[in-house]
Structure formats: C-alpha cells, structure tokens
Amino acid sequence: MNNSYLIKTEHIKKIYPMGLTTLIALDDINLTFKKGEFAGLVGPSGSGKTTLLNIIGALDSPSEGSAEVLGKKVETLSHRSAAHLRNWYIGFIFQTFNLLPVYTVFENVEFPLLLQNIPSPKRKKLVMEALEWVGLADRANSKPAHLSGGESQRVAIARAIVKKPELVLADEPTANLDAENSHHIMRTMVQLNEELKITFIFATHDEKVMRYLKRKISLNDGKVEKDEIFELEVKK
Amino acid sequence: MIIPRLAFKNIYGAGLRTWLNVIALSFSFVAIIFLQGLYNGMNNQVEKATIDALYGGGQYWHNNYDPYDPLTLDNAHGEIPAALQKLIKEKKAVPILIWQATIYPHGRFQNALLKGITPEQTILSIPTSVLKTDEETIPALIGSRMAKSTGLKKGDYVTIRWRDVNGTFDADEAKIVETMKTNVPDIDNGQLWIPIKKMRQMTAIPDEATIIVLEKGSQFNEKFDNWKRKNLNFLMKDLRALFLTKSIGGSIFYILLLFLAMLAIFDTQVLSIFRRRKEMGTLMALGMTRSKLIQLFTLEGAMHAILAAVVAAIYGTPLLIYIASTGYGIPEVADSYGFALGNRIFPVFTAGLIIGTTLLVLIVTTIVSYLPTRKIAKLKPTDALRGKLT
Structure with a gap:
C-alpha cells in the first residue's frame, strides 16, 4: 500500500440501468484520502454520496475506473475478499443504526470480533473498551429496543471501532438524531479520530456534521464540485 | 462455532414465532412415530395371530391343493x-382335511368349507x-x-x-358346539371345523388329509411325493403384500403431516429472509460472507427440527410409552380391514423407527430451510442494506 494515501479513486463512474435509460450516479471521481482524515462527502440527495461511500467500503464496485482502498482494488475483489476487507479494516455506521435486535448491546459490539475469531477474553476486553469510549459500558446487557436513538448510534459507533479499523464510513449518522445527540455523537467521533487516528469519512447533508469536518467534498449530480480542507480547528 | 451460536440466538430471539413452528413440527414428529409404530404393532400382531391360528411353523400341502380354487378340493387329499x-x-x-359342502342355515343355501381337525391338537x-x-x-x-353371516x-x-x-x-x-371369537378371518369366514375322524367317515377317505400344519419353529423339511413343504415366507406372502398396501396408504398420512410441517418451515424461512434483508445487509457490511449467511439461515431453519425433536421427546416419550403399554383401541368396524386385528393394537416403537424418523425430519427440514436461502447468494450488500431483494 502506498503510504501517502489510504484511499485513491481514479475516474470512477457508477452507472445504474433505469429501464431503457441509464442513471449516472458517479461521474469521473478522482479523490485521495490520507490516514487520519476526518472528511465528509456532502451534497443533496441523489448527488452520489452514499454510492461513493459504498464503493469505498467495498459494498459495491464502480462501473468504470478504479478504487483502491487500503491497497486493494475494490473492483477486482471477490465477495470473500471484500468481506474480509470490511471485517478487518472498515467500520460502518448507518443512518438507521442497523443494530441486530435480538442481541444485547455487548453482543452487537462483539459481533465483528466473533467474525474475526478473536478469543473470548480478548473479545470481552475490546468490547468493554469500545463501550467505555462511547459511554455505554453500563448498558452492555440492554437490548437495542430499550435504547434511545442517541444511545443506539453510540452502540453502532462502538461496533464500528471495536476492531480498531483503519477506516470508518458513516452514512448520514445524525439524520435520525436530535441536535444534542448529533453533537454528542460527532464529538465522540472527533475524539476517536484524534486519539486513535482512525480515518472517518461521512456522507451527509446535515449542517451540524459539516461543522466538525476537516475536509469537505461537495458532490452534485455525481461529480465533485468542491474539495475544501479546513486547516484550522473546527468550532465545537 | 459462531454460526450455531448466532443461529441459536436468532431463533431464540424470534420468540413466539419459533415456538409455534417448533410445536407444530413436534406434533409431526410424534404423529409420524405414532402412526408408524401403530403399523409396526398391527403388522406384528396380525402376523403372530395368523401364525398362531393358521400357519403354525409352516405347512405341507397336497400337490393338488389350491386354496384359491375350491373345485380342486375333491382331488386335493x-x-x-x-x-x-x-x-x-x-x-x-396336525392334519387338516378340507372339503367342500353346502349348508342350509335357517333354510338358506350357503357354500361352506368343512375343515376336519384333531380335537386334541394344540398346535393351532x-x-x-x-x-x-x-x-x-x-x-x-x-x-x-x-355365525353372523349364517345367523347360527x-x-x-344346521343341515x-x-x-x-x-x-x-x-x-x-351338525350341531354348533361353539362360536369362537377370532381375529383371523381365514379360519372363520365360510368355514365349519369338525373332528377329522368324523369327516374322514363322511368323505370315505380314511387316514388322508389336505394339509399338515407343523408346530411353530419346526425345522422339519423332508421332501415327499405328492406333498409340498410351504414355509412361512410363502404362506405369509399375501398378508405381507397386504401390509405393504396398507402401509403405503398410511404413508400418505405421514407424508401429508411432514409436508404441512415443512410448509411451515419453508414459509418461516421465506418470511425470515424477506423480513431480515436489512439485517443481512448489515451482517455483510460487518464482514460476513454470503456462504456464512446461507449457513446461518439454513441452520436456523434446521434448528427448528432439533428443538422440535427435543420438545417431542419431552411430551411424546411418556405419551407413546403409555399407548404402547395400554394399546390403542380400534372400533369393531376395523374388522373389515382385511387383517386379523384385535380390539386393541399395541404399537411397537423401535429405536430404528425413532432414529430414522428424527433423521428424516432433520434432513428434510435442512433441505427445506436451505432452498429459500439460495436467494442470498445473489444478494448485493447495497441492495440488502436498502431493504431490497434482488
């Protein structure tokens, strides 16, 4: 892997067939992300934010062009290799939290480690560490149905960071949260970015999130309109 | 071990839905074992009764004897x-002399078979x-x-x-000295048993017989001119063919039961896959492979059968033991079934039957659970996360 970047996209195009016509979701995207970035893909609905995030997360592959993530070409990965990449190196945070309802908070956070076959004592230690990071160690035995929206998203963050990934991809993480919880969540992620050096990439159109971004890539109609880097510390 | 653990958690977490399926499937387990046990018991009982009352340990037949053609009886001795x-x-x-006759019960004309037998015999x-x-x-x-058909x-x-x-x-x-209650129609319908000595006098054929019935377990196997040895396999051939016909009929019941139970499992699996698309997308995003997802969902379905077997064992064991010991009462009308049935059938539940049924249900459930999961193999993580099934 080239040390200068964690992710590199070259001339990415994503085309969806729509009956007799096609929809171009991404058009000639050329971007690089370095380790430790706290970046956001911003833009209106349909601008291609989630599509790009899915390609970076090896959940989808580009129709044309190349996406290199942690040294792997996403478009050439087999399903198994893509699953391995996601399991070991990439954490996901979703707008609707996507917690597994029949599992407890502890078990939800533990899940990625189970897939990695990490021994039980180490698993327990890592899960409790992650829950402490998000301030939910005391809710380890609760079921997701008994959590508030803010708490659920914090569990999702703990699940994303428990395996100490290189990269966390967050798709509209605050869309279902009130202002106070949104700020709380964002502060937690800034802290994780600064202390654990985890790279965060967001897809968002929430102004509250944008205030925390150190880099803002504006997308419109599948194209990059602006790529801004904020050198100064963001206001919190 | 992660897949069994997750599968157990998921079906346990599904609560009432799981238990409804498990209970329905456990009914099938118990019903299939009960029906098969009933057939086994019935067959055993019928075979035993027929051997005891009719075939003994095998027979010698006069060469001309054809049990299906009464007209041959004149020469079959x-x-x-x-x-x-x-x-x-x-x-x-014990020797038996069989002769054709006509009787006139209450003035009615009726054909009958006279069967001469030694009154002192203890073989049948x-x-x-x-x-x-x-x-x-x-x-x-x-x-x-x-007695019923003649009114005697x-x-x-009777003349x-x-x-x-x-x-x-x-x-x-002739004087009816007794009417016997027997489970074996072949010693009953259209027959009068009389002392062989008397019958030999009536037919003027002293010291002759039509068939000789050997005692049970007899290994006597000498060959004679004019006489053919008929072993039990030959004698029971028709009866066993009848068992087979009846058990094919019985099998339809348990195939139906199994089908209904499997329909419930299939339905649950299809519903589960449809309802849990987003969960599948999440699992894929977390790094689970498609093959592991298929394993997980298939095992969840198969676990219904495992749980059902446990539940069935809990209530089925005492129930079936009770029925096996007290027997299962059958109505009089079942007498026309064509078998030597008693008033009660004592089902026989062998280890082979129980293990075989359990394995059959487990295998069928696993296959039925697997079929809907094949859809997962084509599932794109992004579609699943959006709640779409491709």
Missing part, C-alpha cells in the same frame, strides 16, 4: 407320509377341544363372522350336504 404321521403322533403336527390356537363329544351328531365349531349360534343345528370321494351326495345335521 392324500395319504399322510409315514414321517409326517410320526410327527402327528408326537403332537408336532383354535379351541378344537370343544369338538370332543360323545354325541352322534356332527359337532361343528364356527367363528363369530360365520351355539346349540343350533350339511356334501359329496363323498365317490361323488355320492350325503347330508346330515
């Missing part, structure tokens, strides 16, 4: 070979001792079916007309 006579003297065999479970009488009248023993009862007299070996017609009165 012969002298008993010395070796067989020795067995008869030792009470290890027929109460022939009632035929020992000093009266001049011919004593006759009939079965309850014969104990103490009644018998027959032709002796020379073709001369003769007739006499």
